[in-house]
Amino acid sequence: MDEMSILMHVCTLVVKTLTFPLQLAELLGVCRLYKRVFPALMDRLSFAYNQKMSEKKREMFRDLMRFSSRDEPLRLLEVGCGSGANFQHYPSGCKITCTDPNAHFKDYLQKSMDKNDHLVYENFVVAPGEDLRVVEDNSMDVVVCTLVLCSVKNTPKVIQEVKRVLRPGGAFFFLEHVEADPSTWLYFFQHVFHPLMYYFVDGCETTRATWKHIEAAGFSDLQLRHFQAPVFSLIRPHIVGYGVK
Template sequence: MAEAAASVLLLRAGLALLAWPVYLLSFLGIWEPFCRKVFFPFILEKICGLHEKKSKKHKQELFRNLPDFRGPSGELRLLEIGTGSGANFQFYPPGCKVTCTDINPNFQEGLSRNMKKNQHLHYEQFLVAAGEDLRQVPSGSVDAVVCTLVLCSVHSVSSTLREVLRVLRPVCYPTWKLVFAGCCLTRELWKNLEEAKFSELKIQHISVALPWMPIEPHIVGFGVK
């Protein structure tokens, strides 16, 4: 125990020694402008390259159902909070209309490069804005909001999520439930089936598109007692 505690203290001392120039520059008011304009955009792009290799399969699975959230017009309007250099563009569906936001406007080089690589998207605007204050985005104007590697650095997670809820387009679920005899489109029925403890359960998520109907996602399968 004593040896482990000593090792931790040595590690902390070593990290503090390595970091002291940063603290000094911060004290002098030099570090933050340099970090925002040069260091952070550079290091984030390098980290994102490695991160994408490790997380690509997860992101493909996460974003594969984005087309299900298209509005009544058939278009998908997407807002990304903390776009950075645009590492997520490759995962968005063709024709998606993207509004980019970031509190740091210094990602131009990487952002322009990824926009050129992903010309299957329509880039509507880039807003310099914090996640907690998206006043430039009208209420109920987007179909989906994406934020990756962002909520760890916003000043207020709860305020950011309030803004997310504000800008998202209202859905017709209450009206649907009234018209269609109590049918609730937001139930995650596969979870109820899993909790029922069938001895064998096979479920597959499929899409059945019907004109002007928000009921494309379906589940099919069977359960054995």
Template sequence: MDALVQLLRLLLLLLTLPLHLMALLGCWQPLCKRYFPHLMAVLTPKCNRVMDSKKRELFGQIKVPTGASGKVALLEVGCGTGANFKFYPAGCRITCLDPNPNFEKFLTKSMAENRHLEYERFVVAPGEDMKELADSSMDVVVITLVLCSVQSPRRVLQEVYRVLRPGGVFFFWEHVAEPRGSWAFLWQQVLEPTWKHFTDGCCLTRETWKDLESTGFSQLQMERQPPPLKWLPVGPHIMGKAVK
């Protein structure tokens, strides 16, 4: 099966050779960084319609304290266009982090449409290095469909653990690899090198649940969901929460 994967990858590479040459020469990445936020702005409404009930179930677990403060310090890593904002309860003070500065204008628009939230700041940085954020400074951290495209999911999760206060909650929703040995997994292996160029680094074959299980959270709740968009090559989704 490995030989078949390599053969099919080669055929796909030949069919998409100009794209791979642009990436090799460093021409594609800057272009992708500019167009990707616009692509996400188009796809976000459709994705939210499909995942609406599950997102409400997941983020409905965010608890806002009563009393004088009544605020939750929430960090969203890989915030993108702000697709999750509408699902957060009132009383959340949002810090957004994303390595792509081109998302900021979309975030501003999303915040204007979600006045029940308080917008703290936008930090341009990779999830692997959140040095601008202090230890134990966040009540809640959210990551959705981001760990597929970072350089090191394990390092990102270590940073999430660091910035969460003791007892803080990490909410996640990620797509993961199909079962090894399946035909679906074979096609993910074939498509991945080309797919990554169109999707700002998204990997199709990551087994992210393994990184979650090894991070050291005191509690981890996770459930598996079928892929919400059947026409994409992404595999099953995992969603849940972890407590520091």
């Protein structure tokens, strides 16, 4: 283990020690109260993120209609929809099903629905990405995840569920922040401040190599690329793309 790795582990231990009261609060269930206020925080953060990433999202979603079923409206499932920050980028007339594990997003989601009346909203389901049993097999043309796989409990299980609900030839679109290159100082700080991000951003982890799970999922065609987003430095490394079932 080199000196940088030793220093990283020592600093991470210090931060973990400082966040011990938060760890205890989570074990005691006190952090559940945060679930009520987190949607308000995310609504503001999503607005700022969307402004900086609007061009990237337009580029990402411009191919959605390629995956519609003949002349029928596009059937789209958004996993971890939050406050509906992506709705403005979806093509007119597509049918949207939304899922999120936090029921308290519903009021903010309704505001986005009212604002984006070019879409048809089928359902909002309170469910984790690992358990989408309310969505039928092979029923969706497109599944979308943006800034979701950083906080799910089991990334491979979520991707497995995504593939289950996609029809053959359907596509999984993703935009996620990921772990930096291990040779960089950003990697160092991502690991050191990981405990703070986890507790203050509702389980967000800055140290995930999410692309490895997507690459291992067995999509018939995978378009994935890494880029540096113009956002807060700890989440600057991003991946974007889509995988076809």
